[in-house]
Amino acid sequence: MTLTIDEQMAILMRGVEYGDPQIKEVMERELRERLIESQKTGRPLRVYLGVDPTAPDLHLGHTVPMRKLRQFQELGHECVFLIGNFTSLIGDPSDKESSRRQMTPEEVEANARTYTEQAFRILDPEKTIVKYNAEWLAPLTFADVIKLASHFTVQQFLARDNFAKRMKRGDPIWLHEFMYGLMQGYDAVALHTDVQIGGVDQLFNLLAGRKLQEAFGQRPQVAITLPILVGTDGVLRMSKSMGNAIGINEPPDEMYGKVMSIPDSAMLNYFNLLTRYTPAQIAEIEEGLRSGRLHPRDVKMELAREIVSIFYGDEAAKQAEDHFKQVFQRRELPSDMPEYALDQPTRILDILTAAGLVTSRSEGRRLIRQGGVRLDGQVIQDIDVVVTPDGERVLQVGRRRFVRLVGK
Numbered sequence: 001m002t003l004t005i006d007e008q009m010a011i012l013m014r015g016v017e018y019g020d021p022q023i024k025e026v027m028e029r030e031l032r033e034r035l036i037e038s039q040k041t042g043r044p045l046r047v048y049l050g051v052d053p054t055a056p057d058l059h060l061g062h063t064v065p066m067r068k069l070r071q072f073q074e075l076g077h078e079c080v081f082l083i084g085n086f087t088s089l090i091g092d093p094s095d096k097e098s099s100r101r102q103m104t105p106e107e108v109e110a111n112a113r114t115y116t117e118q119a120f121r122i123l124d125p126e127k128t129i130v131k132y133n134a135e136w137l138a139p140l141t142f143a144d145v146i147k148l149a150s151h152f153t154v155q156q157f158l159a160r161d162n163f164a165k166r167m168k169r170g171d172p173i174w175l176h177e178f179m180y181g182l183m184q185g186y187d188a189v190a191l192h193t194d195v196q197i198g199g200v201d202q203l204f205n206l207l208a209g210r211k212l213q214e215a216f217g218q219r220p221q222v223a224i225t226l227p228i229l230v231g232t233d234g235v236l237r238m239s240k241s242m243g244n245a246i247g248i249n250e251p252p253d254e255m256y257g258k259v260m261s262i263p264d265s266a267m268l269n270y271f272n273l274l275t276r277y278t279p280a281q282i283a284e285i286e287e288g289l290r291s292g293r294l295h296p297r298d299v300k301m302e303l304a305r306e307i308v309s310i311f312y313g314d315e316a317a318k319q320a321e322d323h324f325k326q327v328f329q330r331r332e333l334p335s336d337m338p339e340y341a342l343d344q345p346t347r348i349l350d351i352l353t354a355a356g357l358v359t360s361r362s363e364g365r366r367l368i369r370q371g372g373v374r375l376d377g378q379v380i381q382d383i384d385v386v387v388t389p390d391g392e393r394v395l396q397v398g399r400r401r402f403v404r405l406v407g408k
Helices: 005-012 021-041 060-074 105-112 115-119 142-149 154-158 161-169 175-191 200-215 252-260 264-274 279-291 296-312 314-329 348-354 361-369
Strands: 046-051 078-083 128-132 195-199 222-226 339-342 373-375 392-397 401-407
Touching (some): 005 021, 005 060, 021 222, 046 060, 060 078, 060 222, 078 115, 142 175, 154 175, 264 279, 264 296, 339 348, 361 373
Parallel strands (some): 046 078, 078 128, 339 401
Antiparallel strands (some): 373 392, 392 401
16 A cells, blocks of 8 residues: 555654754655655655664664664665765764774774675665765775865864864864765765665764755755664663674573663663654653553563564564573573583683683673672672682673583
8 A cells, every 4th residue: 555645754754853943844845845756756765874884783773774764665765775884994973072993994894794684684685775885985086075075164064063072172173084074975976865864963964965966966865864872871872882782683682681771761762763663652651651650670671572572573582581580580590501611720711701701801801890790699800710610600791691611
C-alpha cells in the first residue's frame, strides 16, 4: 500500500532535531516538495549517510541515523551508505572540544573492513549502495581544495560551538580541522544527493554540503539531523574512545547487561532513538515512570530486552534476560562460563589477556585499578598478583565476563 505524503513525512521527520526552528521549517518544506516530485515522476530520492571508520566496530549510536536511512529504503528511495575512508584521515571535529588524533591509512583500512557487514544488520543489503569517499576526495588537487575553501569564511567556521569554546579557552584550532567540513560537503556534490542524514552535531557539515551543491549548480540537499545517543554513563555521547559504548556485535548477554547499567535518566533517550516503539507507547512509559506506576528497573529490563531482540531475536533476548537475573539479581554464577586451563602460577594480567577477558594488558591494569576484577568474588587490587592452579577458581571482569580457571 502506498503511503500518503503526510504519512511519509510523519515517519521520516519522527525524532528529527535541529536546534533551530527556522531550519526545521525549511527542511520540512523542502523534503515534502521532493517527496511530491518523487511520487509524480517515479524517481526515487537519493539519500546518504556517511560514517567514518574511526574504530573497528559500530555501536548503538551509529544505528540511530542508520534506522532513519532504513526508513527511506522501505519507502522505496535510493540509499547510499558512505564509508569515510578519506575524511577519517582528517578527523571530524564536530563533537570535539579538543583536537582529534589523526588516523593512519592502515588504521582506517583495518577498521573499514567490517563496517558494511555490521551496517547490514540495520540496512537492507539488497537496497544499499556502498561508497568510499576516497574515490573522489583523494584525486582532488590543491587548486581544487582552494576552490572549495573559497565558498566559506573563517568566521563561519569559528562560529561553530566547539571551535568557539576552544577559542575562548585559548586552545589551538588546527588548520586541517577546517578541511573536514569542506570534504564532507563535497561528498554531497560527488553523490548528487537529495537528502543527507546525520547527527545534530553534524548540522554545520550538512549545511556546507548544501552550499557547495549550489556552487556546483546542483539543487541543495535536505538535511535530516537526529539527536545524539548518550553512552552508558548517561552524560557523554556514546563513543568507543570514551569507554561508554555498546557495540552492535557484542554478545546478547553483554548487550543486555550494558543496557541495564545505564542511568535511569538515559532510558527515554534510548527508547526514542533505538527502539521500535511508537511515540504513543513511549509517552505511556514516560507517564508511568513519572507517576510511579512503573518501576524504573522493570522499564529498563523491557528496554534491554527490546534492544537485544532487534539484533538477535526474541529468543536470544529472553536468554540474555534469564542470564542477567541469574547472575545479577540472584547473585548466581553463570552455568556456562568458559574455562581456562592454568598449569602453573601465572600473573593475573597474563591470565586476563590470554583468556580474552581484556584486549590488552593496559586495559587489564586500568580495570584492576578501578576495582573491576574479582577472583572468587574478592576484588583484586594488585596488578602483580599471581594466581596458583589450586582446583577451580572463578575470575570475573566487570559484571558480565566470567572465566573458570581450572588447574591441570
